[in-house]
Amino acid sequence: MKKFKIFLIVFVLLFFTGCGSNVKEVHNLDNFKNVVAEKELVVSDNMVNYTADYIKEAMVGIYDDLSIEMVIYDNDDNASNVQDSQIKSFMNMKSTNSVINKEKGKNYYKVTMITNGYYLVSSRIENTLIFTKTLLKNKDTVDYILDKLNY
Numbered sequence: 001m002k003k004f005k006i007f008l009i010v011f012v013l014l015f016f017t018g019c020g021s022n023v024k025e026v027h028n029l030d031n032f033k034n035v036v037a038e039k040e041l042v043v044s045d046n047m048v049n050y051t052a053d054y055i056k057e058a059m060v061g062i063y064d065d066l067s068i069e070m071v072i073y074d075n076d077d078n079a080s081n082v083q084d085s086q087i088k089s090f091m092n093m094k095s096t097n098s099v100i101n102k103e104k105g106k107n108y109y110k111v112t113m114i115t116n117g118y119y120l121v122s123s124r125i126e127n128t129l130i131f132t133k134t135l136l137k138n139k140d141t142v143d144y145i146l147d148k149l150n151y
Contacts, residue, residue: 022105024125027149029059032070032130035148036061039141041068054078061145068132068142079127080109086122086131087111093118110151114139123151 033043041061046069050058057072073079090113094100098115110123119139122131123146130151132142 024105024108024150026107026125026128027151029057029070029072031149032059032061035145036068038148039063039144041066046071066132066134066138066141068130068134068145070128070130073127073129076107076127079124079129083109083111083122083124083129083131090115090120090122093120108151110146121146125151 036043039061041063043059043061046058046060047055050071054074055071056074058069060067060069071079071082073082090111093115094113095115098113100111100113103110108123108125111121113120114136117136118133119136119142120133121142122129124130130146130149132138134142
C-alpha cells in the first residue's frame with residue numbers, strides 16, 4: 001500500500017509539471033517593444049509593409065544588420081500557415097552542415113536553423129509570430145529577445 005501511495009504521488013507530480021510546460025503565454029507588441037529596446041534596437045510599427053487583412057499588428061526592431069519582427073494575426077491558423085511558408089523558405093537555404101532545432105507544444109511551435117552563416121528563427125505562440133533571418137553573429141541578441149519573451 002505504501003508503494004502505491006508513493007507511485008500515485010509521483011504520478012500526480014509528473015502529470016502537473018509535464019502539462020504546464022507544454023503551453024506558453026502570448027505576448028503583445030508592447031512586451032516585444034520593451035525587450036527589443038533593451039538590446040538597443042530601434043523599434044517601429046511595420047504595418048506599412050503589409051496589405052493582408054488577416055494581419056492585425058506588426059512591429060520590427062532594427063539595429064545595423066539585425067532585423068527581428070513580431071506579427072499578430074487574426075487567428076492561429078493564419079499564423080500557422082505563414083510560419084509553414086517561412087519554414088519552407090528556411091529549408092530552401094539549408095546546407096549539409098545546417099543545424100535545425102524544433103520545439104513544439106500545445107499552443108506553440110518554434111524552428112531555428114543555423115546555415116551558411118545565417119541564423120533563422122520562426123517562433124509562433126497561438127496567433128503571434130516572431131521571426132528573423134540574420135547573420136550568425138546576431139544569434140545571442142536574438143536568443144536573448146526570444147528567451148526574455150519565452151518565445
